[in-house]
Amino acid sequence: MKKDLHPTLNKVIFLDPSCGFSFLSASTKYSQETMEWEDGNTYPVIRVDTSSASHPFFTGKQRNVDIGGRVDRFNKKYNL
Numbered sequence: 250m251k252k253d254l255h256p257t258l259n260k261v262i263f264l265d266p267s268c269g270f271s272f273l274s275a276s277t278k279y280s281q282e283t284m285e286w287e288d289g290n291t292y293p294v295i296r297v298d299t300s301s302a303s304h305p306f307f308t309g310k311q312r313n314v315d316i317g318g319r320v321d322r323f324n325k326k327y328n329l
Contacts, residue, residue, distance in 0.1 A: 261293045262286060263300070270302035 256277040262284055264271040273286055280293040 259293070261295050263295050263297050265297050265300035265303050267298075268300070268303045270300050272300075 258275050258277055259279060260273060261276045261278060261280070262271050262273055263276075264284070271284075273292065276295065278293075278295050280295055282294045282296075283291050284294045285291050
């Protein structure tokens with residue numbers, strides 16, 4: 250097998266700043282920002298936009314955008 254072909258797998262903290270949720274996982278991504286984890290070790294931090302703690306599907310705060318059916322939308326679009 251060739252050396253240095255695959256990226257190294259490191260432990261990183263994924264942080265969702267919108268709700269403060271974070272979890273430790275392995276990833277090939279790396280960041281200069283670090284944070285101390287619950288075990289006392291310091292790991293790189295990867296900031297994410299959404300996580301299971303903030304996504305509407307997992308929180309149950311979904312909005313139903315589709316109010317009418319296809320016929321209602323057609324009639325509304327063409328003022329029928």
